[in-house]
Amino acid sequence: MFSSTVSRTSQKLFTRQTRSMITAQAVIFSKHGEPKDVLKTHTYQIDDENIPENSIVLKTLGSPVNPSDINQVQGVYPSQPEKTTELGTDEPSAVGGNEGLFEIIGVGSKISNFKVGDWAIPANVCFGTWRTHAVTTEDQLTKLNNPSDSKALGKKSGLSVNQGATISVNPLTAYLMLTHYVKLAPGKDWFIQNGGNSAVGKYASQIGKLLGFNSISVVRDRDDLDSLINELKNELGATQVITEEQNSSKDFGPTIKGWVKETGGEVKLALNCVGGKNSTGVARKLSNNGLMLTYGGMSMQPVTIPTSLHIFKNITSAGFWVTALLKGNPELKKKTLDQIVSWYENEELLDAPSVETAFDATKDDLAQLYKNGIENSKKGKQLIVY
Amino acid sequence: MFSSTVSRTSQKLFTRQTRSMITAQAVIFSKHGEPKDVLKTHTYQIDDENIPENSIVLKTLGSPVNPSDINQVQGVYPSQPEKTTELGTDEPSAVGGNEGLFEIIGVGSKISNFKVGDWAIPANVCFGTWRTHAVTTEDQLTKLNNPSDSKALGKKSGLSVNQGATISVNPLTAYLMLTHYVKLAPGKDWFIQNGGNSAVGKYASQIGKLLGFNSISVVRDRDDLDSLINELKNELGATQVITEEQNSSKDFGPTIKGWVKETGGEVKLALNCVGGKNSTGVARKLSNNGLMLTYGGMSMQPVTIPTSLHIFKNITSAGFWVTALLKGNPELKKKTLDQIVSWYENEELLDAPSVETAFDATKDDLAQLYKNGIENSKKGKQLIVY
Secondary structure (H helix, E strand, O other), rough: OOOOOOOOOOOOHHHHHOOOOOEEEEEEOOOOHHHHHHHHEEEEEEEEEOOOOOEEEEEEEEEEEOOOHHHOOOOOOOOOOOOOOOOOOOEEEEEEOOEEEEEEEEEEOOOOOOOOOOOOEEEEOOOOEEEEEEEEEHHHHHEEHHHHHHHHHOOOOOOOOHHHHHOHHHHHHHHHHHHHOOOOOOOOEEEOOOOOHHHOHHHHHHHHHHHEEEEEEEEEEOHHHHHHHHHHHHHHHOOOOEEEHHHHHHHHHHHHHHHHHHHOEEEEEEOOOHHHHHHHHHHHOOOOOOEEEOOOOOOOOOOEHHHHHHHHHOOEEEEEOOOOOOOOOHHHHHHHHHHHHHHHHOOOOOOOOOEEEOOOOOOOOOOHHHHHEEEEEOOOOOEEEO | OOOOOOOOOOOOOHHOOOOOEEEEEEEEOOOOOOOOHOOOOEEEEEOOOOOOOOOOOOEEEEEEHHHHHHHHHHHOOOOOOOOOOOOOOOOOOOEOOOOEEEEEEEEEOOOOOOOOOOOOEEOOOOOOOOOOOEEEEEEEEEOOOOOOHHHHOOOOOOHHHHHHHHOOHHHHHHHHHHOOOOOOOOOOOOOOOOOOOOOHHHHHHHHHHHHOEEEEEEEOOOHHHHHHHHHHHHOOOOOOOEEHHHHHHHHHHHHHHHHHHOOOOOEEEEEEEHHHHHHHHHHHHHOOOOOOEEEOOOOOOOOOOOHHHHHHHHOOEOOOHHHHHHHOOOOHHHHHHHHHHHHHOOOOOOOOEEEEEEOOOOOOOOHHHHHHHHHOHHHHHHHHHH
């Protein structure tokens, strides 16, 4: 299910640079609403032969559709891009999308930290990644090794477009939840997570394995449960996989206690992206003084903690939002990105697969492509590549 | 409603000491169950003319019935006294009760920190306070000023038996929740609490006022709401009092935001002893990065936190248990007790009233007195005085 995708875009760069002006397209919204109603394509020109001294011209390699991107367009997400007329729109507008991978195709005379051919991702959210090109400044970008860099460094592999374009949210979320709050003792301690079959859940299992942490993944019961358990345990490093029914069952508690006793550790951390009684179940598995981090609420039910867990087991329930954590902490972001990139380059970490759709400027409407992606996003993560 | 009770027991000491043996009584249980079925009176002798060199003989002045005492007898409470035969019982037994006030009536030759006439409370829970007398060691006791000490120190007032006998749980819980976790800026910041009419709630309002913190107390709607609001605001120092309906209402949110804006502070702390949707309501009033501490669950419903509060407002939900917090921290306990005693002595803090029943050894069965107290404990805190 996990795959490594080779960039298909690096050849286009040189033909583009022979033109005096770039015809750029961006998927914008000037008011909030359902994406199908408010997203539209805006076309504008970028003069890449007269780049201002502090500017960088980017070509997009790929950008995904995340649930938070959709909520942002709908106006129900707490972080929002500023709406401006700087792209020459009639009304103040914002460009959709928060994650994406770019290649630098032009730099101003005072740019020293980036050169043409480098890869970069947005340093912050609300960059607007649903577009063919962008003009920005150094401080808005974080450099990633491109395949040539990785090769020069003697790495096994270069990043794929999918890996680079989807690195900022899911892998960072998984890594930071496992390392930033609670110190798990490798070989001994455990974490439990629901959503074990989600993208973050799969990264957490793998990263847990890489760091030596034991894990229990809760998944929904299904017809092909055995094959899912096999994938999660044998390909992705989950130590144990249990069903939601087992998670809710008091009778199953002693089995888990037995696993934990065997390693001489504790269940110090729970990761919750479901809520409701599923969150109660994973919280109950925590050892005394354990922490549950909530990063999603797929069941649409609130986080539910029995009073006695709070009082007598000193369980704490907190939230995790990668955007807020990294906002004031660029060093932490860099350190975390470096670790994920290094695992990718060493082929120790498998990326979550995306459904890739290539943009063809000669026939596609860019906004329609992202609208289709939003429509299909329940079938798997949608990535538009350029 | 709050009262100051003068000790009625200090005169009895000298007649007792002329006897060679004390006939002591204790309310014991050898197995767990409903208190009416398992509590019984055990009578035994204490030789107070041959006190071992490291022992202290205590006479009980008063001990209350707390909900946790009842749960302990039922066997559904996580901290439990050890059952032994040291009182000469046929079966290993434990003495009920965790809170109480004692007067020292005899000391062994090596005791230097306590003298006859001193007042003391148990240093730890599970001491067994439902008894007329006890023999213990220095390390098991924490000294409190008796009325003569307070007078000699020039204080306005001495502790009452009710104040001393009920100091360990409710006032300490209120003080520590307000001071140990979050730093509230006096004059600016706020806390919100449900159970505003509970004993802990009333201590929290008063202590909040003494420390300069603004407070919002949530109470149940009732016929005499105005008189309750008047008591909580004017006698006990609550800044604002709202009903559960207002706590649950989205329309009421802006009113609270207005109060908080006026002081230039934030709602940094919520105290929850109810759970369920009431806990959701108080959690929603917290400012970003706020903390909710749960110390009870009167509604029998779990703590319920909307996912978005965790993720986007970084609200944390944790538990508070005074027993666990103070277990490894005698300095914190001493500092906190000193502060509460000082407020009592300066008549700045009103104690929560108890319904007092005096034990008469010539006609009462001691176990029956505590069983009655348990039976009546929903009508108000029951205190047996000696």
